[in-house]
Amino acid sequence: MPNPPDPQLYRDPWAKREAWRKHPVFSRRAMFSKAFPGFGVALVAFTTYVVAENLLAKEKAPAH
Numbered sequence: 001m002p003n004p005p006d007p008q009l010y011r012d013p014w015a016k017r018e019a020w021r022k023h024p025v026f027s028r029r030a031m032f033s034k035a036f037p038g039f040g041v042a043l044v045a046f047t048t049y050v051v052a053e054n055l056l057a058k059e060k061a062p063a064h
Helices: 015-022 028-035 039-059
Strands: none
Touching: none
């Protein structure tokens, strides 16, 4: 059985300099959530408002 290759032979000299790209802070999901910090809360509030408005509008008869 042949010996495993020397790890220093295939070592990437730029690995430390490129490691920041794989950090979780720079993931696509994190970048999107940081770009729109209140979007989730606003979406829930707006959806609740629309549903409540439609339910209340069905109960009341038109005023005209």
